[in-house]
Amino acid sequence: MPTVSSEELAAAAGVNSAKLRKDFSYLGSYGTRGVGYDVEYLVYQISRELGLTQDWPVVIVGIGNLGAALANYGGFASRGFRVAALIDADAAMAGKPVAGIPVQHTDDLEKIIKDNGVSIGVIATPAGAAQQVCDRLVAAGVTSILNFAPTVLSVPDGVDVRKVDLSIELQILAFHEQRKAGEEAASDGAGPAAVTREESARSADQGPDGDVPAVMPA
Amino acid sequence: MPTVSSEELAAAAGVNSAKLRKDFSYLGSYGTRGVGYDVEYLVYQISRELGLTQDWPVVIVGIGNLGAALANYGGFASRGFRVAALIDADAAMAGKPVAGIPVQHTDDLEKIIKDNGVSIGVIATPAGAAQQVCDRLVAAGVTSILNFAPTVLSVPDGVDVRKVDLSIELQILAFHEQRKAGEEAASDGAGPAAVTREESARSADQGPDGDVPAVMPA
């Protein structure tokens, strides 16, 4: 039986082994003392807890460049997502296939949601249309929305919204870039706002995690 | 002189006023006791600290659907970013304009970077090409990379990489969705892994912040 110890996993992931064990313990996934975790069972447990074993039908509304990019994105299928439908307001696009899936018109939005049992919607429309689309999705039964439009959506309680702003990541890079450039100039110790830049402990940090606090950067 | 108090700002932003003041104090931006912060000066200070007053030329490599979507994205200009060039490996695309900018061939990558003084690169290529493109960008002088390809890039020290995985946000939504569905079923108290789901204190949280820890969800 192939197994891994928490120590091995922690080293590979770059995290603390105790934290990893504690996290696993919340899952109820029992390892074997003196041996480690059964790899196959562990994978199954985590997959199930994360919802990877389920089939999540999603609809993408707004088939412009971004919507098309999302429809073509390969990473979805392996994580349990299935693009159930593509929806666009442009009647000229109706019927045309994108990524092998025919585009349907906004008029049929409600029917599409219900027929496919969709609970997750992706909004890739222009900013002006986003709230309206959102309202219709919610009314049709969608309870989770991924919003790429540069608008903050208002939704009733019980509906989750996650906003993806593609320029924020660039912003963060630019901020660090500025610090790099200003470092030698700032080393004279003068000037206000001489916020010291601490190097990230984990050099391999490539995630969208809280490097930069809500109001002010670290 | 138009001013704002930390209290007003905090209420508007949905954060604690003391934290806001403390953050501002790191900036060295002085408010006036009894009055508040001079709006104009504050905007200038924050803009400058965040790099919004600078001009950041960026190149986008890989002009597929996603690259085109990024080139067309309106949010960049207002944040100090300027798309200096679009680069693609497909010779047939060379010269064709996308979002009003002619696509250039990968062969000229190094020259483009140097001529425009680019320090930030965006990779929107297929996974297979990403590392190679990354290496060339870095060799040409790029020190910050925004990576949309589903690969972890390895870069030398001093180069910042941020990876954007479009499916991760969906993953998080699906996870919450699963919890919603499983809540009534789990209320019988039986079964392992009955991790309680606490409602987010801030209902308006739409950001890509650490809702879900590295290894296990909250």
Added chain:
DNA sequence: ATGTCTTTGTGAACGCGTGCACAAAGATGG
């Protein structure tokens, strides 16, 4: 069976970020 050795699971301590509460500072009015 008994002992040793490895690795888990977890109680307890540590550290850090957030929020409270208040003194200092400056404006404003008499």
Added chain:
DNA sequence: CCATCTTTGTGCACGCGTTCACAAAGACAT
């Protein structure tokens, strides 16, 4: 010029998440 009032800037305490450290548990050898 003094009193009062507002709002900042910040020391301090609280709470939460991470890490340490160790006892319990099981495998494996003798």
